[in-house]
Amino acid sequence: VTHKLTSGSHVLSVETLARVEGEGGMHVHVQDGEVLDVHLRIFEPPRFFEAFLRGRSHTEPPDITARICGICPVAYQFSACLAIEDACGVVVPDEIRLLRRLLYCGEWIESHALHIFFLHAPDLLGYDGAIEMARDHRGLVESALRMKRAGNELMTVVGGRSVHPVNVRVGGFHRLPRRDELLALRPALVAAREEAIAAVPVVSGFEFPEFEQPYLYLSLDSSNGYPLESGALLTSGGLRAPVAEFGTHVVEQHVAHSNALHSTFDGQPYVVGPLARYSLNAAALSPLAREAAEAGGLGPTCRNPFKSIIVRTVELIHALDEAIAIIDGWQGAPVASVDVPARAGEGHGATEAPRGLLYHRYRFDDDGTILDAQIVPPTAQNQPAIEADLRAFVQANLHLSHEELTRQCEVAIRTYDPCISCATHFLDLSIEHI
């Protein structure tokens, strides 16, 4: 018997969301055809990074904050470096900035390949996961593994290893990669780029729900290329502002059903991540990535979260393309790192994690001891928009069966590639003083 969702009281619930990073669940309460409550529940235990960073040295956050997330450690390392260098009045040389972009490309490649083919595609092809999918689509899964490996190998050479790289330090790197080490990566990256381009018709050939959302988009701008390791804030509302002004626009709130803090931008829910980056900076994509976007049927912007798989594939192609270009042009650097002498002050840093803009702020004592730290990860910023999406999506699809609608809600959440490990344990310190 199929119960009609349009009358009576119904709870759509997923206890443990699968194929997301970290631990979360979903709870939607429908009463007589009206969606009452939507909660993306986050029960990932808090780990208190911002608290125990206090009293640590200004050289430590890259290694320590990497441990917030095993999937995007480089994002944490580089946002931390930028914030610390900002506080100490240091700007790294262009060669170091380029090498940061190269390592970051590696992280985007492994993370996007993981999400596109292991976390997202199984929903669209009707499998529980990629291992099950491999029984019928072994070629696709093997190709995905090769793309992912190309990203991990790049991280291993430039960063030392792919999970929690050891080579990143404030001011640059511990050691510069040799040209022959970088050139050895090239064949796998070129092959992966071909495979990513070949995947465009696959990922754009799925049927996507017609579902466009009106949220504000926030990403870094493309002053140094497609938004990645640096840049200023840019919104779809036309605002352009230095990263230091992040805190004047974004407010985080602690809500009862989540161990992550909810963010709003000038009072509105907003979205960071591939859709925002693409919609605000498509012109900065490499020519091959732009061609892929066109072939994948994307317009100049994309407002359908279900189509994020296409945008991620376009970004995957861009990251592979840019990594190859950096390697081809690499002439070495005069120094592996520059000095970042401690001084009292405050600094801000933001970079584009695969899942979206990641902001760090630190305040230091004159000997470089951290007085306070604030970290705003992408999934916490997206959480109100994800909940608003679920609300709208459930309301528009009450004709579906309970099971089917629950499954589609789970799919909708996964389109954001939520990283719940990241989302947990953050808050704007100013709120505690209110």
Add this chain to the structure above:
Amino acid sequence: MTDLPTTSRTPVEPDPDEPAPTRPTLAVWKFASCDGCQLTLLNCEDELLAVAERVQVAYFPEATRAVVEGPYDISLVEGSITTPGDAERIQQVRAASRTLVTIGACATSGGIQALRNFADVGEYLSVVYAHPAYLATLDRSTPISAHVTVDFQLRGCPIDKAQLLEVLAAMLQGRRPRIPTHSVCVECKRRGTVCVAVADGKPCLGPATQAGCGALCPSYHRGCYGCFGPHDTPNTASLADRLRANGMPEVDVMRFFRTFNAGAQPFRVQSLASAQAERDAVLTNPTIQPSESSAQAAAGPREEASP
């Protein structure tokens, strides 16, 4: 708390194409952690599909929605115990597992989140969260072995891919994993890396840290920072002397031992000794003016006898 999958999910229908269920079952569980160690399993790009042929992946929510009911032949456990609910859940995981292997520094020594063990968690809560009452958290982050019997502990922050495959192979073959327990120094010598501590005076935890990473950091011109935790017989006091002799301030010695394996006994004892020395120095020499914040870091007011 999180329910075990048997209560939170419907077990999947038997698949007619599935070979007879003689393959051992593998479950992957997550507690407080960054997901990096379970990602290491997915990062076995060349071996993943072969592993999936040798074992039935029965519970691995990061990779699949499918859930096979326990008991499980091998459970890999990532993360530390930090909430009352998780303290109960690990008991259920143990009861459902024939072999339980912890993967990574969180599961094996409490992880970076064990820094709370040196502080007042009530204070931490109010630093990060506006409404601490919404949260259930314990005042200590503890390793899995503090709660249940563990069959093997795999070290690392993160674990090493090759070591993970070795442990899985050993468990499938019913033998002891061949995981070295000597120091990182041995790995440096083996790969011919010039000693960064002796040649450059760089701070290095290698002499006290268990091998497993392949002596990665020295090959990147930096000292080891202790991802794999203390080896069997570390002389941390002597290492601390060496660090001081190279000019490292006491508060930095404390911080050096107090990171991802801060809860492992030898590192914990050394960081507490340094914290005590820093306090004593301030008391006996009032001309030393440590910054307010570094004094706070060294204070460690709540640390008690080992749990």
